[in-house]
Amino acid sequence: MRLSTLIFLGFAVVIVLSLVDSYVNNLLSDKVNQNIAFLTRSESVIRNSSRLHKGIIEMQSGFRGYLLTDEEEFLQPYFSGLKTIPKLIKEQRALVKESDVQSRKLDSIAVLHHEWVIYANSLIEAKKESLRKSGVSQRYQFLFENKLRKQVGKKINDNIYNIFRRFDRLEYQIREIRRNQLLQSIDRTKTFSLIFSMLTIAVGVISGIYIIGLISRRIKQMVKLAESISKGQFILVSDDKNDELSSLSNSLNIMSTELSKNISELEKRNNELNQFAYVVSHDLKAPIRGIYNVVQWIEEDLGGEISSEMRKYLNIIPQRINRMEDLIHGLLDYARISRDKPVKEVVDVNLMLNEITEMLVPENFRIKIGKMPVLFTEKIRLEQVFSNLISNAVKYSTGQSPLVEIQILEKSNEYEFKVIDNGIGIDRQYHAKIFEIFQTLREKHDKESTGIGLAIVKRIIEEKHSIIKVESESGKGAAFIFTWPKD
Structure with missing residues (x-):
């Protein structure tokens, strides 16, 4: 399977999980919103129920106060209720329209209240008629004996009270159920969100680790191949x-x-x-x-x-x-x-340099040799390198106090050696040319100048996968710098 397909599938799974998560959260959020809306509406229902019941009670109290005292001031709550109660019933009907049970109870309250209003109006009119005639009218006497004394109004009010009590109790029960559903919906939303989030993260991480591991293994194989090629394998x-x-x-x-x-x-x-x-x-x-x-x-x-x-x-x-x-x-x-192919052996570089300088460097030369290491290497090859470089330093020496100095710098996997002289120096234009075979800065008739020594040095150094270079200017001496592997 192609890598692009694997990456696409990984992203596709993550996207699908995200979409499912969003869809489920949306459904659960809708339920949460529905329950919240119901609870909000239920609070309004309870609040309106209290106002409606209170208004009816105030009408009843005003009605009774008027009958007992004959003072029309007591009728103010009654007449006020005649205007407000219908509006409250209409508002309440709009709030409970989705509940048939509550709607029927509200309709029963409205019917009973209407009956009670008819009953109360008849008594109030009869009472007013008696007060105008300064005596008890026959109509009021009839209503008093057949309606008031027989507690017709009280029975209507008791029915209204009982219906209100059942109405409120049912609303509270439904409200409690919806509150529990709301809490469950919130918990369910949190749970599903956590599950899908963990799944999305897990799929993303696993897909990423798998794809990265697959690519890394492949690239490591290629790097290994490239390294093998660089080593000649x-x-x-x-x-x-x-x-x-x-x-x-x-x-x-x-x-x-x-x-x-x-x-x-x-x-x-x-x-x-x-x-x-x-x-x-x-x-x-x-x-x-x-x-x-x-x-x-x-x-x-x-x-x-x-x-x-x-x-x-x-x-x-x-x-x-x-x-x-x-x-x-x-x-x-x-x-x-x-x-x-010379064999490797333990080489004390310091001792080897002392032997080479003793053999090649005249007594009038100053010799400075740094603290050299002990190597396990091809002694003959290292000897050839130092012999040619020291011999060159002697050949091209000038002045009253000729100098041959050998320095060393230790690096992580190799040593850097530097053979320095204070001779005639080498012009920059010849820095590359001197390492070519048969190239020399001396005249052709000079028996010591074959032009092969530095070519041999360069070839030995390159055989060791190391480097050699020269730092010099004409008349300012020369420094040949080369590296040699530790092992």
């Missing part, structure tokens, strides 16, 4: 995932295969060249030695017959022969670097 990485990274794996495998092929071809050519240089250099010794012998025979046979001019030319020939032998030896040494 041209292995191949197995990759059957067929995703975006597969093309990179295939490219690395192709590169490894091609490099292996090219390196093999290069090593073959290099070996052929080294063999050629070794054979040619070795075979050149015989004719050169023959030329030297011929010159000696001429000097012996002719003796005093040789003119001074001719002897001058004959003296030049051995110099050129010696230079040629030095070049051949240098060339053999250069070719032998790749052919020979």
Whole structure:
């Protein structure tokens, strides 16, 4: 499966869980809002019920006060209730319209209250008529005996009271149920939100860890392959995932295969060249030695017959022969670097440098050697490097107090050595050229200047996967700096 598909699926699962979470929360929130709305409406129902019941009671109290005292002032709550009670009943009917039970109870209260109003109006009119005639009218007497004394109004009021009590009790019961439902809805909302949040986080984290781990493992394989290639180990990485990274794996495998092929071809050519240089250099010794012998025979046979001019030319020939032998030896040494594999041994660098300087550095030189380490390395190779660099420092020395100084700097995996002299120095334009084979700053006739020493040093250093460079200016001495692995 492609990485983009895996990433898409991971995001898709997270998005789906988020959508489900949002949907469930929305449903639960709707229930919470419904319960909150009901409780709010229920509070209004209870509040209106109290106002309605209180208004009816005040009408009843005013009615009774008027009948007892004949004072019309007591009728003010009664007439006020005739206006407000219908409005309150209408408001209450709108609040309980969703409950058939409560609506029926409210309708019963309205009917009973209407009956009581008819009953009260008849008595009030009869009472007023009696007060105008200054005596008890027959109508009032009839109503008093048949209605008031028989407690018709009281029975209506008792029914109204009982209905109000049942109405309020039922409303409180429903309100308690809805309150519990509200609390349950809130708890359920919290629970589902927590569950879906944890699921979303878990899926996101697991998907991320899986995808990152998959990519990391693949990249580590490729890094390992790249490191192996850099070390000359041209292995191949197995990759059957067929995703975006597969093309990179295939490219690395192709590169490894091609490099292996090219390196093999290069090593073959290099070996052929080294063999050629070794054979040619070795075979050149015989004719050169023959030329030297011929010159000696001429000097012996002719003796005093040789003119001074001719002897001058004959003296030049051995110099050129010696230079040629030095070049051949240098060339053999250069070719032998790749052919020979010296064994490693424990090397006291300080002792080795003392032996080299004692052999190569004249007595008039000042020598400074830092505190050198003990290495487990190829002694012959390290000796060649120091010998060539110290020999160069001696060759190009000038002045009254020539100096050869060797410093060291320890690094994490290697040592950095510095061979310093106060000789003629090297112009910047020659810093790269001096490491090329047969390149020298001395004249060609100088027997000591073969131009191979620094080339040998550079090749040895590069064989160790280390570096060498020079810091110098003309007339200000030179410092050759190279690194050498600790192990």
